[in-house]
Amino acid sequence: MRAALVTAPGRLAVETVADPSPAADGVVVKVRSCGICGTDLHLVDGELGTDRFPLVPGHEPWGEIVAVGRSATGFAVGELVAVDPSLHCGACDPCRRGQGNMCQRWGAIGATRPGAWAEFTAVPVANLHRLGDDFPLDAVALAEPxxxxxxxxxxxxxxxxxxxxxxxxxxxxxxxxxxxxxxxxxxxxxxxxxxxxxxxxxxxxxxxxxxxxxxxxxxxxxxxxxxxxxxxxxxxxxxxxxxxxxxxxxxxxxxxxxxxxxxxxxxxxxxxSMAILHSFPPAIATIRRHADRFAPLVTDAFGLDDIEAALTLVRSGKTIKTLITP
The missing domain is CATH 3.40.50.720 (NAD(P)-binding Rossmann-like Domain)
Structure with a gap:
């Protein structure tokens, strides 16, 4: 597949990389779109550390399930889903207290493992949120924000x-x-x-x-x-x-x-306030009810080949939500 790969601070290029496979308890999502946010700029510039490179960024995806792991249940190929990028271990003291965003081994899709500035991305089932056929897709890209x-x-x-x-x-x-x-x-x-x-x-x-x-x-x-x-x-x-x-x-x-x-x-x-904690389901519900308020915030969309132009626009401050549409 094609993906935007960061190999060093400020060094990003669209390359051909191996297609992801679903983990036993996960799926592969064909990315319909993925937002660019300020945190991504910090990451690309190496301001959040360089030990994670090489990395495919992108932590705000939604798309279509195209493969399901052997022990994954509750979701099927063809379903549209939004993705919570947060990864919690579930075993450390903060996780046991219900504070997964303080996880001692906290990670995120697009930050500590390959993300969604790519044609496909691998996602644990626990991070999926079903959209349904009637969801207002013009606003779904804002689910993570x-x-x-x-x-x-x-x-x-x-x-x-x-x-x-x-x-x-x-x-x-x-x-x-x-x-x-x-x-x-x-x-x-x-x-x-x-x-x-x-x-x-x-x-x-x-x-x-x-x-x-x-x-x-x-x-x-x-x-x-x-x-x-x-x-x-x-x-x-x-x-x-x-x-x-x-x-x-x-x-x-x-x-x-x-x-x-x-x-x-x-x-x-x-x-x-650090990231997401028990707030993805209410966000989906809020967008469903008030899509007309949120959809206009999506102001620009670029294909993978134009990723540099997209990042330049975001840095200029002349856009609100800019999307990558692989």
């Missing part, structure tokens, strides 16, 4: 009819804005320094949009960029007794300034 956002908002636990501020108008910022609106939280304000993203955010979410956080205060604030400067601005925006959700994926070596006194005096809460 929505699942991450559902997990994040559980951590934030905002209240309805109270204002919220989101830093970052990328895919995740806009998904979070839509989910907050669906939960009755608001008004929602999205902050982004990129004019192109601000225009898209205003058009696609209905949220208030601005280029600066000056003067903004809210009890519920989300940092969705991974930028340390944005983290500092977001923390400054949190009102007394408020909560900051750190959602964006920063470079692991990045640091930011914080005032311990303010955290104490204002009784601030700072929470993180």
């Amino acid at each position: 929505v699942a991450c956002a559902v997990r994040g908002l559980r951590r934030l636990n905002p209240r309805a009819d109270e204002p919220a501020v989101i830093f970052g108008a990328g895919t995740m910022g806009l998904v979070l804005a839509i989910l907050l609106d669906l939960q009755g939280v608001g008004p929602v304000t999205v902050v982004d320094i990129n004019p192109a993203r601000r225009e898209l955010a205003a058009r696609l979410t209905g949220a208030a949009v601005c280029g600066s956080a000056e003067g903004l205060r809210a009890r519920w604030v989300i940092e969705a960029t991974g930028n340390p400067a944005a983290f500092e601005a977001a923390l400054a925006c949190v009102d007394r007794a408020g909560t900051l959700l750190v959602f964006g994926v920063a470079n692991p070596l990045a640091t930011a300034a914080i005032s311990p006194y303010r955290v104490y005096a204002d009784e601030l809460t700072i929470v993180g």
Whole structure:
């Protein structure tokens, strides 16, 4: 099969590699599409470590089952599925506590094992979510991002009819804005320094949009960029007794300034949200009910041969969700 293969930081090429075979408890999925996200850019650039190379990235796939392992049950060839990329060992203490996203041997399809910027990808049955014939396929590519956002908002636990501020108008910022609106939280304000993203955010979410956080205060604030400067601005925006959700994926070596006194005096809460945890089924259900809100976030699609152009577009910030369609 053909796949986009990263062999070293910044070195990515479309190559012919061996077709995957299903594990005994897994399947092979013919990839209909797979998203590109900011974490993928960190991975391609080697910022998440290089010990995993060579690697086929891609952790946001959906597609059609084309092969089933000998002991896999519950799914059949021809079914359409979305894929939760998270891999948990199930045996360590965090897994036993129901905190699989803290797994001591945590992995992910497209991050620690071959992913879905490819024609086919191998997936454990436990990671599959059946779509059914009536699922709105124009929005299904957002299943993984929505699942991450559902997990994040559980951590934030905002209240309805109270204002919220989101830093970052990328895919995740806009998904979070839509989910907050669906939960009755608001008004929602999205902050982004990129004019192109601000225009898209205003058009696609209905949220208030601005280029600066000056003067903004809210009890519920989300940092969705991974930028340390944005983290500092977001923390400054949190009102007394408020909560900051750190959602964006920063470079692991990045640091930011914080005032311990303010955290104490204002009784601030700072929470993180790592990947997906028990949130894929509700994400699928939410997309099914509100596909009209999510589908417009898919703005661009590229074939494998144009993977470099796709990555360039994502880095430019002039797109929301860009897909690879092998």
